[in-house]
Amino acid sequence: MKNIKFLVLGIFFAIVLSKVQAISWFRFYEMFKFQSFHMFGIIGGAVIVSAMIMQLFKRGVIKDINGDKIVPKQKKKGVVRTLVGGTFFGLGWGVSGACAAPVFVILGFKWLPALIILLGALIGAFVYGLLSKRLPN
Amino acid sequence: MEIILQPWPWFVGGPLIALTLFLYFYFGKNFGASTNFETLCTIAGAGRVSSYFKKDWKERDFALLFVVGLIVGGFISSNYLIPNQAIDLNPTTIQELTELGFSNPAKSYFPDEIFSDEIAMSLKGFLILILSGVCIGFGTRYAGGCTSGHAITGLSNFELPSLLAVIGFFIGGVIAVWFLIPLIF
Numbered sequence: 001m002k003n004i005k006f007l008v009l010g011i012f013f014a015i016v017l018s019k020v021q022a023i024s025w026f027r028f029y030e031m032f033k034f035q036s037f038h039m040f041g042i043i044g045g046a047v048i049v050s051a052m053i054m055q056l057f058k059r060g061v062i063k064d065i066n067g068d069k070i071v072p073k074q075k076k077k078g079v080v081r082t083l084v085g086g087t088f089f090g091l092g093w094g095v096s097g098a099c100a101a102p103v104f105v106i107l108g109f110k111w112l113p114a115l116i117i118l119l120g121a122l123i124g125a126f127v128y129g130l131l132s133k134r135l136p137n
Numbered sequence: 138m139e140i141i142l143q144p145w146p147w148f149v150g151g152p153l154i155a156l157t158l159f160l161y162f163y164f165g166k167n168f169g170a171s172t173n174f175e176t177l178c179t180i181a182g183a184g185r186v187s188s189y190f191k192k193d194w195k196e197r198d199f200a201l202l203f204v205v206g207l208i209v210g211g212f213i214s215s216n217y218l219i220p221n222q223a224i225d226l227n228p229t230t231i232q233e234l235t236e237l238g239f240s241n242p243a244k245s246y247f248p249d250e251i252f253s254d255e256i257a258m259s260l261k262g263f264l265i266l267i268l269s270g271v272c273i274g275f276g277t278r279y280a281g282g283c284t285s286g287h288a289i290t291g292l293s294n295f296e297l298p299s300l301l302a303v304i305g306f307f308i309g310g311v312i313a314v315w316f317l318i319p320l321i322f
């Protein structure tokens with residue numbers, strides 16, 4: 001039951017994303033058209049505040065709930081994987097207006113279309129798993 | 138209550154998303170969302186087909202609870218916290234979408250042309266949704282993260298792979314919105 005806090009955090013995150021319209025298809029369309037500051041302000045603001053938090057983690061000023069040092073996992077390196085993988089994700093994101101966390105949030109708004117997107121995402125992740133050893137890094 | 142029911146301005150979003158990231162790490166886990174696609178594949182039995190999915194999903198029960206929270210939070214928001222879904226979209230954007238044939242741009246969060254149940258059950262609508270999903274699932278796993286894991290966690294941690302991934306996100310998103318959407322609609 002110690003993980004119930006993640007359930008509460010998920011509810012909180014979903015409400016934040018919903019209230020700042022960061023799950024709206026129209027907002028993402030507008031972002032990729034560079035016709036509004038709204039989404040750039042949200043993502044940029046999140047990155048700037050998070051960067052400060054990361055520094056506090058790295059310097060050991062803030063430790064985790066167990067008193068251990070917080071060390072964010074290093075991302076897998078690779079130019080092809082990040083650029084090509086990123087482009088695939090961007091295509092899906094641009095057309096459907098859904099990214100990985102919002103797709104679950106949208107289930108609470110438009111369950112049928114969101115469920116179809118989610119089903120596609122699971123198929124996509126499955127295909128990646130099958131091909132992972134053969135794909136260039 | 139009035140403040141909660143109004144749309145929240147953009148500058149509230151960044152710090153509250155960062156607060157979510159902070160708590161996620163404070164609770165001892167790496168912040169991200171797209172690994173859950175793999176975990177759900179594992180639960181669905183993908184391990185029988187590929188050893189890639191032979192993992193103990195119970196080790197990620199915290200992330201699955203977070204996902205349940207996202208769904209519950211979405212349900213609460215849509216039913217109780219957003220009495221008016223109209224969006225203050227750029228008038229130019231609204232005009233462009235109208236010209237593409239979108240009936241009520243920015244009158245709600247999601248366009249009926251993609252997100253109505255009727256469209257979702259039509260062949261074209263279904264294909265749009267499921268193929269977008271395939272790109273999202275494949276792309277996030279190949280790139281090693283999504284908006285949460287790369288754009289927010291990775292960029293704020295000054296990770297080069299995340300910068301490349303975000304550049305990829307925008308290449309894909311720009312192609313989708315500038316070329317694919319006019320082609321589809």
